[in-house]
Amino acid sequence: NAGVTQTPKFRVLKTGQSMTLLCAQDMNHEYMYWYRQDPGMGLRLIHYSVGEGTTAKGEVPDGYNVSRLKKQNFLLGLESAAPSQTSVYFCASSYNRGPGNTEAFFGQGTRLTVV
Amino acid sequence: GESVGLHLPTLSVQEGDNSIINCAYSNSASDYFIWYKQESGKGPQFIIDIRSNMDKRQGQRVTVLLNKTVKHLSLQIAATQPGDSAVYFCAENAKEYGNKLVFGAGTILRVKS
Numbered sequence: 001n002a003g004v005t006q007t008p009k010f011r012v013l014k015t016g017q018s019m020t021l022l023c024a025q026d027m028n029h030e031y032m033y034w035y036r037q038d039p040g041m042g043l044r045l046i047h048y049s050v051g052e053g054t055t056a057k058g059e060v061p062d063g064y065n066v067s068r069l070k071k072q073n074f075l076l077g078l079e080s081a082a083p084s085q086t087s088v089y090f091c092a093s094s095y096n097r098g099p100g101n102t103e104a105f106f107g108q109g110t111r112l113t114v115v
Numbered sequence: 116g117e118s119v120g121l122h123l124p125t126l127s128v129q130e131g132d133n134s135i136i137n138c139a140y141s142n143s144a145s146d147y148f149i150w151y152k153q154e155s156g157k158g159p160q161f162i163i164d165i166r167s168n169m170d171k172r173q174g175q176r177v178t179v180l181l182n183k184t185v186k187h188l189s190l191q192i193a194a195t196q197p198g199d200s201a202v203y204f205c206a207e208n209a210k211e212y213g214n215k216l217v218f219g220a221g222t223i224l225r226v227k228s
Contacts, residue, residue, distance in 0.1 A: 004158075033216075040124075042204055042218035043159070058215065090158050103149060104216055106158030 002026050006091050006107035013081040013114045021076040021110050023091030031094045032074035033058070033104065034066060036087040043090060049074055081114045088112070125223045134192040136222045138205035141186065145207035149216065150179060150190045153202045162190070162203075192224075200226045 004025045013019055023032065030051050035043040035058075045058030049068040063085060065077045074093075078085060088111050092104040128134045140148070146167040151159035165172045165179045165188075172179050178191040188205050202223050206216040 035218075040220065042220045045215060045217070048215060059217075092158075103161050103164060106151075106160070108158050109156075 004091055004093055004105050004107040006089075006110050008110060009108065010111050011113070013078075013112065015082060015114060017081050018077070018079050019081065019112075020078075021089055021091075021112075023074045023076070023093075023107060024072055025074075025091075025093040025105070026072065027093060027095075027105065028071070029093035029095055029105075030071075031104075032068065033092045033094075034064070034074065034076045035090045035092065036060065036085075037090060037109075038087050046076065046089075081112075083114045086112060086114045124220070125225065127225045127227060128195050130195060130197060130226055130228050132195055134190075134195045134199070134224060134226075136190045136192075136203050136205075136224065138188040138190075138219055139186060140188060140205070140207045140219075142207060142217075143183075143186065147208040148179070148181060148188050149206045149208070150177075150188075151204045151206060151218075152199075153204065153221070155201075159204060195224075195226050197226045197228055200224055 007022045033048040034046040037043050044060050046064050047066040049055050052071040055066045067075045088109045090109050091107040094104040149164045150162040152162050153159045163174045163177050163179050165181050170181050176193045180189045202221045204218050204221045206218045208216050
């Protein structure tokens with residue numbers, strides 16, 4: 001039972017390069033999320049998905065794109081990386097159990113550095 | 116708006132003492148709250164949750180208190196252990212915002228042996 005798995009765990013990019021972060025969950029969760037975590041700040045929601053084929057913007061969506069082609073996978077793309085996107089990225093997933101019940105399970109994080 | 120903040124960025128306690136971590140939230144429509152623990156180099160882990168129709172919930176060594184009147188949430192850890200050292204986040208969830216979790220900035224808990 002792997003839970004939520006993120007790949008890669010670490011990556012260094014040059015400004016302007018593109019990359020895709022992969023998140024996979026094996027819990028049959030409907031909801032999936034991408035957060036970024038910066039020093040001294042909480043987790044900020046980038047994009048999220050409420051089901052296969054759907055995506056929506058979170059608090060800080062600019063510079064990122066996402067896709068949810070399969071229920072178990074949620075991809076986060078950076079088309080043209082910028083130093084401001086240096087951060088630790090966390091993927092999470094949750095059931096949609098009904099009103100106000102959305103405990104989320106997190107992956108181990110991806111540390112991205114843009115130079 | 117959707118904002119959650121914490122009163123204390125760092126809390127140092129002696130091993131064996133009780134810890135209290137506080138959190139203020141601003142969205143009166145939030146109906147579900149969660150505390151997460153994040154150890155160094157790891158993703159956040161669920162500790163305990165509470166719905167807005169409750170004011171107290173207890174787990175193993177942890178208690179969450181919710182005061183909706185002043186929009187305040189606290190996490191109490193009994194007999195704090197070195198393994199409790201971590202960053203603790205409160206998060207709020209509101210149906211009107213699509214059941215998204217909004218996180219606070221976090222509190223560092225340091226346990227002194």
